[in-house]
């Protein structure tokens with residue numbers, strides 16, 4: 001199934017930076033109108049202006065909009081699909097990309113921090129999908145941005161890895177259930193991507209630790225990652241594996257076929 005974007009709306013959560021920002025620019029370049037979500041209206045307004053520049057350069061009319069809200073506020077996120085549909089009418093693509101990571105072992109992480117990561121990375125996309133489903137027509141689709149940590153256990157990412165695994169499973173079920181309706185579900189599994197994800201990742205006290213992981217900082221650039229994800233989604237692909245370095249490939253192989261060896265190898269990360 002192919003999804004046509006021209007003059008149709010794409011809703012992107014986590015559109016203020018990193019992968020989401022570049023997904024927005026790429027969607028605008030391909031002729032879509034983009035609804036940009038995140039917590040900060042001013043930052044999103046700047047992204048909307050950048051999207052408009054992309055649209056203009058590519059000869060499209062653009063007309064991008066902002067819908068700012070906090071995904072951790074349950075009543076705000078349950079109300080968000082109706083607000084989004086009031087702006088757009090309907091969506092060709094809904095990209096559930098917003099996320100937060102973790103930089104602490106399970107034992108040391110405060111319960112509230114664990115819950116916050118699961119709420120943002122798993123329950124929030126589920127609530128948005130639930131609210132939007134009745135409006136999704138044939139020839140439209142969802143993108144769930146999971147992670148390599150949604151395929152293997154990532155030490156010091158217990159909540160993050162659990163939430164991304166849950167998202168992976170949710171996407172797999174949704175894909176089967178929506179098959180006959182011709183609504184696609186693409187799950188994206190990025191490896192290391194050079195974004196601000198590290199900085200916002202929660203430390204043991206449930207607050208951002210602000211530490212940069214050298215693996216993220218030497219990871220893939222977000223532009224080609226966003227292009228790869230969007231291309232896969234427009235073709236209705238089930239999975240988009242992107243930015244897998246040698247370490248990620250080895251981890252994926254050993255975690256599935258040699259789980260004991262993987263535990264030993266990945267435990268080195270704790271030091």
Ligand SMILES: NC(=O)c1ccc[n+]([C@@H]2O[C@H](COP(=O)([O-])OP(=O)(O)OC[C@H]3O[C@@H](n4cnc5c(N)ncnc54)[C@H](OP(=O)(O)O)[C@@H]3O)[C@@H](O)[C@H]2O)c1
Nearest residue numbers: 014016017018019038039071098099147192193195196197
């Ligand atoms: N970077 C990587 O190496 C990597 C690898 C695998 C998967 N991913 C996934 O890719 C996705 C995008 O992350 P990124 O790497 O591009 O990091 P990023 O630049 O930090 O982007 C995270 C986005 O999530 C939004 N967000 C965070 N908390 C929010 C909240 N409470 N309510 C609404 N929006 C919120 C942020 O917006 P505001 O702060 O402006 O609200 C921001 O736009 C995430 O799901 C992440 O797990 C990233």
